[in-house]
Amino acid sequence: MAVQGGRPSGGSAEHGRTGGTPPSEQDEQFYREYILDHYKNPRNFGRLEAPTLSHEEDNPLCGDVVGIDLKVSDGQIEDVRFHGRGCAISQASASLLTERIKGQSLDDARKISKEDVFEDLGIAISPARVKCALLSLKVLKVGAWGLGDWSGEEEE
Amino acid sequence: MAVQGGRPSGGSAEHGRTGGTPPSEQDEQFYREYILDHYKNPRNFGRLEAPTLSHEEDNPLCGDVVGIDLKVSDGQIEDVRFHGRGCAISQASASLLTERIKGQSLDDARKISKEDVFEDLGIAISPARVKCALLSLKVLKVGAWGLGDWSGEEEE
Amino acid sequence: MRYDVDAIRADFPIFETGIVYLDSANTSQRPRQVLEAMDEYYTKFNSNIHRGAYRFSEIATEHYESTRAKAKRFLNARSTREIVYTRGTTEGINLVAYGWGRKHLTAGDLIVLTILEHHSNIVPWQILAAEKGARLEWVDIDEQGRLRQDQFAALLEQSPKLVSFGQISNAMGTINPYAEMTAAAKAAGAMVLIDGAQGAPHAGIDVQAVGCDFYAFSGHKMLGPTGAGILYGRREVLEEMDPFLAGGDMIRTVRKEGTIYAEVPTKFEAGTMPIAQVIGLGAAFDYLEGLGMSSVRAHELEMTEYALEALSEVPDLTVYGPPASERGGVVSFDVKGIHAHDLATILDRHQVAIRAGHHCAQPLMDRLDVSATARASFYVYTKREEIDVMIEGIRDAQRIFA
Amino acid sequence: MRYDVDAIRADFPIFETGIVYLDSANTSQRPRQVLEAMDEYYTKFNSNIHRGAYRFSEIATEHYESTRAKAKRFLNARSTREIVYTRGTTEGINLVAYGWGRKHLTAGDLIVLTILEHHSNIVPWQILAAEKGARLEWVDIDEQGRLRQDQFAALLEQSPKLVSFGQISNAMGTINPYAEMTAAAKAAGAMVLIDGAQGAPHAGIDVQAVGCDFYAFSGHKMLGPTGAGILYGRREVLEEMDPFLAGGDMIRTVRKEGTIYAEVPTKFEAGTMPIAQVIGLGAAFDYLEGLGMSSVRAHELEMTEYALEALSEVPDLTVYGPPASERGGVVSFDVKGIHAHDLATILDRHQVAIRAGHHCAQPLMDRLDVSATARASFYVYTKREEIDVMIEGIRDAQRIFA
């Protein structure tokens, strides 16, 4: 399994609290202000009246749901809304994604990679949370461009 | 699983050659003269013309086969023959058993136990060979007295 | 004898890592006695069982078979022939669905399940029902997560062929009145399978007293290694079942023209079995027997009471399920405004391992109208202090998400 | 690089017992690297996989999944999705019989087996054929134990639905021309399953080059622990198969009304899998990769040649099967006047472990018209001197039985 994000992984089972930072500060770093902000105050949240494209996916393991409506004209994403529920990572990542693609050309949006999403989140995503982080990208790829069963995971 | 015979068993994996006895002498002890004799010169070997009772069983794991024919009159085993093929233990034990029951009353023969068979063999029977040693007794019990699926093994 | 949790913890090398492990309903930790039993097999008499004609194979066979006697004693089964080795609960239930269900179920037959079931006690029956045209009905729960016995009684009047339910719910912790339910189902003429995945580790069972036909459980949830579990089946029922997996060892004779199967339980044990793991499971039975199942239960009850008490003082926190006396060492809960996954991630930073998700019980989640819960679960080695660390972590999460 | 058998033996703690282990075709010994990999899991990050939301579970999942990548490389599969974890060869073949066979076979269909097969590659097909009214046909052997290719070609003309055969015979040692046979069977439109129980440990395979649809093998015969094996399946074939075991983890969503299955290979991995054992199997792949499968094969060939030569000098001794170049590290033989079981018992007294019996290949025994043979089998750690000890033991048995 490909390990995403910056949190190192591998054979060691080190699990100790590192250095002098108490856990709480680490967590606040982990769930950065602006992620919590995007979670609590999601941007572009809701539905569009008459979307050009609309798709929803869930992550059955934890019950996260994200749906995206797009209004496209002349190859430009004129408007976007997302709806859903779930953990902070999945909802913040959806909110961030809508900010990224609004006003973009479909062609550019098509090129958004997993790495872009991780970068937008700006935090280390542990393997267990990768699916949360990439759910909105999956909705975009599968729904809007019919990329079949793109699962957000690399195969080895 | 009940462990039959004298060879000790249990948790230890000691497998060394014990004491000063070279293996060959041990083996000769193990396959005692008279067992080899019963194997090579089986007593009461063959078939009866018109047996009162006749039954055959095999030990599918190693292919041993033993069949016993009995001529019974007035509750006495007047004559007995066995046939079969297989390892020294199974064939010698059958030969010994026929010697034991010939001329006995059915009632007495009915009481023969596994321990009696082991005693007749006079050697330690390791768990893997228990089925060989008891095959002839099984033939007697199941066939001649219809004791169902007596398997020659204790249940715990 | 006092229950000495520190002495017990000393047997579990994992605690040297500092983890606060509150996910034992998922899989337990294993004491060194279990690991040593397996290493002994691997390094002192490693060989295949039954087939060998040499000493190692005999020793391995004895060790392997001795677990059957231990399981018989643990369950109070009548005979070791009633003990079938499996990979775990899931394989055990599937074995029944294939070997008994495929043979005996026909169109229109009723199977009764409950809304508390784990997916492993749902999906095999869904597949079987679809194949045979049988019906599934579900016993609902009341507001405290107890099975609705009125509904169960009503369903029994429809003469189900099979009733299958868990002894203890892994998602809510509910201890079901399994003895009463089994008696009623047997009186109604049904076959009864009890999913003992949570019951065996935390409460044990007397299968003769309860009278169920099948009891399936996993070694890895009760201090044993991964890869080995047990299906208890009443001998008469096992004997008339079809085999399930076919191959080496489960046969008496194989001819081109056809095959005669071995006697039970060998008929159900095809191919090379998880020998080392069955031996390890035997050591787990020994360990639990050493503690005594009633002490295990008493300790868990204490931990559960302590946890429920402590959680009740956390604001905006909902606990699902019945009071401590009616539950196994499992507490499922929800913190307002914090998704269970976020909570688990933050607790992980405090070295606390809990589970977040649907706990392989989606129908129950649907019934509760939640998509996921957080779940802490306890076992023989759980300490009060560990629950304190969890509570501290929950409060920290609340600060972050405030 | 020289093949240093003493250095290899130093990795296997079992040899400290003094055993002369010539039963590796039954189950192999395991190097400490494999045991350590499992102990590391149990003591450093013991937890369930996939489901956890904490670090231990993530580490365990990575280790568990990394074996899939190793298996993919070992087999040269296209994708890790083609690697299904099983308990072993037997479960793998049954999985195909249930998931593919039950779905696709109908009355009158032909299944082609060979007389060399192990019971695990016979009984599942007998059961399936009986259920579906399908036919079984058997490829016979010639006097040297080679499959009769003329007969095989004739059977292919009858357009079998499935051809299932072993890469290497466990009873005779014959290495079958599996690549040619697969190509011919595929050209005839058949599905092809290769039983790799003996092939994987001793020769390896390139599934893409060979083109088989399924390849089943066991970890415990290739230095891995008991309890874990692998079924390779071509992705397209796996995808359209029915699931086999049902329960936790193999699902995407479970609703009361019905269930959606997960993608392959997860669809076939129900319940808690043998996590530690799969991790141990990964270490076994590493170990074999370190040696190189061609060195393994070369070493075995050397041992086999040496053994055949030595046995040929023993009077009244018959060896079954082909010359060394066409055989895996397996030698089946018969000593006149001494039943195989008696021989094994006497060899055991010399600390030599061989197998005696039908080797789970009764149709082959019937064909050879014997009830049992003695079998010595070799692996990476076998030494010439061990074969010498066996020969000495055979001569001793001959003296006793003279």
Ligand SMILES: Cc1ncc(COP(=O)(O)O)c(C=O)c1O
């Ligand atoms: C050729 C062959 N097929 C199948 C099997 C069965 O393997 P397992 O017992 O590991 O399932 C074996 C080993 O016993 C074998 O040698």
Ligand SMILES: Cc1ncc(COP(=O)(O)O)c(C=O)c1O
């Ligand atoms: C109630 C219940 N049933 C069945 C199972 C499945 O057990 P396993 O995954 O060991 O097959 C579990 C554990 O996950 C469980 O908690």
